[in-house]
Amino acid sequence: MLKSMMKLAIGAFALLGPAAAAQAQDTLAKIKEKGVIVVGVKNDYRPWGFLDPSGKIVGMEIDLVNDLAARLGVKVEMIPVIAANRMEFLNQGRIDMILATMGDTADRRKVVGMVEPNYYAGGTNVLAPKSANLKQWTDIKGKKVCAVQGAYYNRRVGQLYSPELVVFPAVPDALNALLGGNCVAFLFDDTLIGSTLASGDAKWKDYEMPLASEDPQLWAIGVRLADLNGPFGEFVKKASTEWHKSGKLIELEKKWGIKSSPYLKATHEKLKGS
Amino acid sequence: MADPDLFGRCMADARGALSAFEAYFKCLADIERINFSIFYDSLDRGRFLVGLWTTVKLSVICLVASVAIGVVGAWLQGSRFALTRRIVQGYIQFFRNTPPLVQLAFFYFAVGAVLPRVPDGGQMVPIVGSFGWAVIAFSFFAGAFNVEIFRAGIQAVPRATVEAAEALGYSRLRAYGHIVLPLAFRISLPALNNNLVNLIKTTTLAYAIAVPEMLYAAAQIWSEVLNVREMMNVLLVTYVALVGLLVWVMGRWERAMRIPGYSA
Amino acid sequence: MMPLRSGTDMAVLLPAGGALARPVVDARAVGFTERTFSPAVLGALLALFALAVAAAEAHGQPASAARAGILATLWKWAPLLFSGFLFNLLVSVLSMALGTVAGLALGLAQVSLLWPVRKGAGIVTQFFRNAPWLVLLFYCMFLLPFDVAVFGITVPLPAWFKAVIGLALPVMANVSEIVRGGVRSIPIAQWESAEALAFSRRQILWMVILPQSLKRMLPPWMNLYAILTMATTLISIVGIQDGMTLVRSALIAEQRTELFIPMYLMLLTWFFLYCYPIARLTMALERRFAVRA
Numbered sequence: 001m002l003k004s005m006m007k008l009a010i011g012a013f014a015l016l017g018p019a020a021a022a023q024a025q026d027t028l029a030k031i032k033e034k035g036v037i038v039v040g041v042k043n044d045y046r047p048w049g050f051l052d053p054s055g056k057i058v059g060m061e062i063d064l065v066n067d068l069a070a071r072l073g074v075k076v077e078m079i080p081v082i083a084a085n086r087m088e089f090l091n092q093g094r095i096d097m098i099l100a101t102m103g104d105t106a107d108r109r110k111v112v113g114m115v116e117p118n119y120y121a122g123g124t125n126v127l128a129p130k131s132a133n134l135k136q137w138t139d140i141k142g143k144k145v146c147a148v149q150g151a152y153y154n155r156r157v158g159q160l161y162s163p164e165l166v167v168f169p170a171v172p173d174a175l176n177a178l179l180g181g182n183c184v185a186f187l188f189d190d191t192l193i194g195s196t197l198a199s200g201d202a203k204w205k206d207y208e209m210p211l212a213s214e215d216p217q218l219w220a221i222g223v224r225l226a227d228l229n230g231p232f233g234e235f236v237k238k239a240s241t242e243w244h245k246s247g248k249l250i251e252l253e254k255k256w257g258i259k260s261s262p263y264l265k266a267t268h269e270k271l272k273g274s
Numbered sequence: 275m276a277d278p279d280l281f282g283r284c285m286a287d288a289r290g291a292l293s294a295f296e297a298y299f300k301c302l303a304d305i306e307r308i309n310f311s312i313f314y315d316s317l318d319r320g321r322f323l324v325g326l327w328t329t330v331k332l333s334v335i336c337l338v339a340s341v342a343i344g345v346v347g348a349w350l351q352g353s354r355f356a357l358t359r360r361i362v363q364g365y366i367q368f369f370r371n372t373p374p375l376v377q378l379a380f381f382y383f384a385v386g387a388v389l390p391r392v393p394d395g396g397q398m399v400p401i402v403g404s405f406g407w408a409v410i411a412f413s414f415f416a417g418a419f420n421v422e423i424f425r426a427g428i429q430a431v432p433r434a435t436v437e438a439a440e441a442l443g444y445s446r447l448r449a450y451g452h453i454v455l456p457l458a459f460r461i462s463l464p465a466l467n468n469n470l471v472n473l474i475k476t477t478t479l480a481y482a483i484a485v486p487e488m489l490y491a492a493a494q495i496w497s498e499v500l501n502v503r504e505m506m507n508v509l510l511v512t513y514v515a516l517v518g519l520l521v522w523v524m525g526r527w528e529r530a531m532r533i534p535g536y537s538a
Numbered sequence: 539m540m541p542l543r544s545g546t547d548m549a550v551l552l553p554a555g556g557a558l559a560r561p562v563v564d565a566r567a568v569g570f571t572e573r574t575f576s577p578a579v580l581g582a583l584l585a586l587f588a589l590a591v592a593a594a595e596a597h598g599q600p601a602s603a604a605r606a607g608i609l610a611t612l613w614k615w616a617p618l619l620f621s622g623f624l625f626n627l628l629v630s631v632l633s634m635a636l637g638t639v640a641g642l643a644l645g646l647a648q649v650s651l652l653w654p655v656r657k658g659a660g661i662v663t664q665f666f667r668n669a670p671w672l673v674l675l676f677y678c679m680f681l682l683p684f685d686v687a688v689f690g691i692t693v694p695l696p697a698w699f700k701a702v703i704g705l706a707l708p709v710m711a712n713v714s715e716i717v718r719g720g721v722r723s724i725p726i727a728q729w730e731s732a733e734a735l736a737f738s739r740r741q742i743l744w745m746v747i748l749p750q751s752l753k754r755m756l757p758p759w760m761n762l763y764a765i766l767t768m769a770t771t772l773i774s775i776v777g778i779q780d781g782m783t784l785v786r787s788a789l790i791a792e793q794r795t796e797l798f799i800p801m802y803l804m805l806l807t808w809f810f811l812y813c814y815p816i817a818r819l820t821m822a823l824e825r826r827f828a829v830r831a
Binding site: 367368370371372373374375376377379380383384385387388471474475476477478479481482489502503506509510513514517518521 | 664665668669670671672673674676677680681764767768769770771772774775782798799802803805806809810813814817
């Protein structure tokens with residue numbers, strides 16, 4: 001962390017940057033020239049991107065990032081981002097790519113370029129104590145439900161089922177609040193909930209993911225709109241296709257203990273032959 | 275700039291459902307892409323006003339509570355018992371030298387998790403909610419400063435006055451209430467006002483524990499409508515106006531309460 | 539006749555009730571070399587910490603091969619969390635430096651002879667003093683661009699630097715007020731004598747007034763630094779990795795509620811150990827440099 005800061009400070013004040021005024025230029029060439037790809041990732045979202053005690057960020061998305069960097073032959077610099085700032089960071093050049101559990105929505109496509117084929121599809125669900133006895137989505141009406149700032153499903157769930165949303169800046173806060181009993185359920189993506197429940201921690205013994213996963217949302221790698229059809233965008237698209245074809249995503253899914261996703265299976269089948 | 279006719283046409287279309295004020299901002303959003311959604315969307319406006327009201331409520335309650343804590347603390351600091359004095363001193367040093375955000379998180383997440391729960395509509399909820407913890411944390415935080423401010427004020431009361439009270443047979447408590455405190459209060463008013471203004475600004479920290487105050491409401495709105503720039507400006511202006519109002523009111527009060535002939 | 543405890547020597551007065559007639563400790567008798575750590579406070583804090591750890595151990599599951607005890611877990615995470623804490627301190631130093639320089643300029647503008655300059659500086663100062671620190675931080679994080687073109691070269695602005703700027707703005711306003719107060723507290727006789735000696739206004743400010751007022755400005759300036767250090771935790775809310783964010787992430791990586799209190803207490807203790815000596819030093823300096831009326 002401190003090392004990267006020093007690097008940035010020196011870079012800024014040594015006035016070395018060959019970075020031209022506009023960032024929309026050939027990102028791929030720039031990355032290869034700098035020898036570093038800067039990626040925005042999550043560091044509080046098990047098992048996609050989270051911290052281990054040494055401070056390193058690990059997770060399934062990190063493995064994908066490392067794979068991309070290996071293909072390019074460059075080093076990786078990972079910037080922890082949250083839902084509320086990742087698109088800003090990308091558009092202003094702070095990061096070259098977003099690989100941070102970002103949901104692919106029509107609104108967001110206006111702001112950020114979404115790489116297809118999407119690398120995952122998550123559904124929305126809740127984590128709730130068994131004693132809450134939630135059986136269907138309409139059961140959360142009027143109840144306090146913890147959520148995280150910037151998640152794309154907050155608005156939809158809020159409007160459809162009228163819970164009392166209690167929105168926190170980050171995932172750890174919301175989970176901690178749930179454990180403290182400040183809300184009845186935690187609204188989030190079902191992979192995080194599934195991985196939390198599967199982690200075997202006794203604290204979660206009395207919790208469950210009771211509702212039917214709704215609103216399956218494709219997740220996408222984000223690149224700048226200008227890069228989407230350029231060399232960088234094409235490179236990422238190719239990599240993503242190969243991940244599906246080779247079954248690498250399904251392999252990684254198993255490695256990180258994520259419940260097998262029908263989307264991945266279907267896409268693998270579809271692209272296997274091609 | 276876009277075609278003024280386009281704007282006029284938009285206004286004409288929108289006037290059907292919205293008032294002129296709202297229609298103007300809606301067209302501003304659609305055509306010029308300057309999106310002040312709180313002015314034309316009743317849902318967003320409602321949320322923002324709820325946030326404003328919560329901020330005001332939080333500020334007023336914390337203000338009163340912190341002044342009360344300050345008065346009590348200053349009284350206890352003059353106690354005969356060394357233990358009482360040490361406890362008050364410990365409280366002040368702890369709350370003054372640790373970050374209010376970490377204090378807040380400590381109370382809400384850590385302490386809140388171990389407190390007993392009470393039934394509320396079929397569910398067991400903690401006995402103190404997020405608003406409650408915000409009030410507690412901020413009142414104690416500002417109260418710690420107030421104790422010091424009142425203590426300085428009390429010490430600034432001339433000893434001759436206190437001795438005169440002695441001579442007239444006032445007990446310690448009555449001297450405190452009738453003689454020392456009114457003078458000390460007036461002397462410490464400028465510093466107290468400064469602290470109270472800071473308290474208003476500190477209430478924004480409640481955002482971190484999901485208290486629906488103004489910053490929280492604005493964040494909700496901009497993460498859905500994607501109008502960060504506009505909402506940030508509205509937020510900034512509103513807070514500056516709110517605090518400015520308080521500063522002005524406090525200034526007037528200070529001038530009214532000033533002790534003639536006493537040099538600050 | 540022995541002097542009475544209330545400090546008077548008028549034989550006619552009887553000693554007042556014990557509480558009212560407590561001996562007054564002359565502040566100057568304490569001396570400059572204050573003990574920076576009051577053993578009582580430190581001891582109390584450590585006792586509280588130990589109590590919290592013990593309670594956590596009792597409350598949580600017993601330590602096993604797979605799940606280490608509380609202290610062991612804290613020890614495992616401590617280096618990472620401490621580096622986050624150091625980052626907080628770094629941000630505080632940078633913000634303070636930036637804010638002080640800008641605040642000095644603004645404060646001097648506030649005592650300018652030109653009315654528009656004075657008024658303008660006054661408005662800017664009041665504006666940034668009235669705005670909440672967190673809102674200013676959000677503002678800078680979201681609305682500052684990611685690089686600036688300076689003399690035709692683009693300089694990147696990383697997120698932590700925008701946070702430094704965001705925190706430097708209220709510091710600038712407060713330093714401006716401190717400078718204004720400091721300059722105005724110098725007796726007018728100084729200004730008049732310097733004028734009589736044919737100093738220009740700029741020379742008076744730089745060579746006569748400011749050096750004298752620096753001593754008086756020091757305690758509130760150090761106080762501001764302490765406040766700023768504690769305010770650096772705000773950057774955790776805007777998504778920057780600091781001590782607070784790392785504590786949260788560690789708690790989630792461990793996923794054990796009994797860790798909450800000990801870990802937060804650990805962070806609180808580090809801040810306390812840093813800010814408390816500064817507070818004591820400030821108090822001592824205040825006493826030393828206080829103007830005797």
